[in-house]
Amino acid sequence: MSKQTKPTILVVNDDGVTAPGIKALMGVMKELGRVVVVAPDSPQSGMGHAITIGKPLRLDKVNVYEGIEAYACSGTPVDCVKLAVNTILKGKKPDLCVSGINHGLNNSINVLYSGTMSAAVEGGIEKIPSIGFSLDDYTMQADFSHCLKWVKQLAQQVLKNGLPLGTVLNVNFPSGNGIKGIKICRQADAKWAEEFEQRIDPYKRPYYWSSGVFELNETGEDTDCWALANGYASVVPVQFDMTAHHAIPLLNSWEF
Template structure:
């Protein structure tokens, strides 16, 4: 009998998040899973790692004893590092992060703890996927995401991914019957136009809440934003090599060495 694939599962919304519980439900039909997830929400942490305080990992039972689950005091990237180095006895065949409560399309990928966990696995040479649903509510309906989690995870296990590349998958918040399919996309050029809501506390000291709106500056029909707005699941291959290779020749022309 063929050995089931070993899948490391994590997220950034915390070990009790409904999106993670949905992910676990689906991945249990594909392989043997081990969960290492933050003990509290870590959204927007990006690729932060814990350097100045201790880290704790505790075996927990959330739903049942079907899978091993560990609660971690650190960030999503910490969870992957600890999962690989301390929890698992062998390198996992796949790492899956999510299902995030909210979009990680376009520029959001650089702020995302969900995607940073997947990228951390990619750095370790492990095929990895980050899944997100375009609904920020804690009680969001993740049922439409199940089919796409299963299909894409199985395909990555079958075909693998090149070293340094992970998949960023976003799922529109519509019923499954209204999803038109999957589109392979590029990341849209978009950004947050941010403002700070300035207030005073009872002692008269200023404090701030970050606010703003998301602005899509890209009219292309090959982007993740276009796909999501038009009822498709978007899949963007993401690399952690941030080198602007096309600009190296230009920099060489500056004659920086005099």
């Protein structure tokens, strides 16, 4: 990328092309380069790294943001990245892919379920420096203003320095004003303890409503959960090589 050329920034999400979070993210990215928005035409939270197979994908240009090239996709967040790279940008990789800002946290184990982070991971698979952003506020009235300066600084650093190959950033912001700063963290050991409440529909057939609590299994002060609980934005470098390298010696000791 030459100094005279503005970087191309792909903006995606999982909450939908008109969600307040993507509007806030796009507003910051406009200050840094040429923005192309490709996002689902309806909410796709919790889709993980799902892709659409066996049915057509639709991609419609939409005029929802003045002066911004934006598209609504009928598929998943990962579909959005694939279509953006292969169809809209015609194989020319953007300089940065940013996903979010998600309505709700994607810390700890949530990274595996997150459509927001899966879009960022897909960017990383395409060797595009990528960041996923999330805020601890699930409402559509969420106020993103207090985290935008940190969004901009992180995007600027990635544009300037790049990221290690095979790595993307998972960034989470606490709610409310007064973020103390940024903590580079590891993913906390936590999980959802699900409960499934059985109910009966009008046709007397059972159905299940998922709920549960988020269980933190450690007290380490170097984790994303600790950072968020103490007023910091957490930044976790995430890799998508899921090989458990430490387990290979053990498996090699088995007799086959």
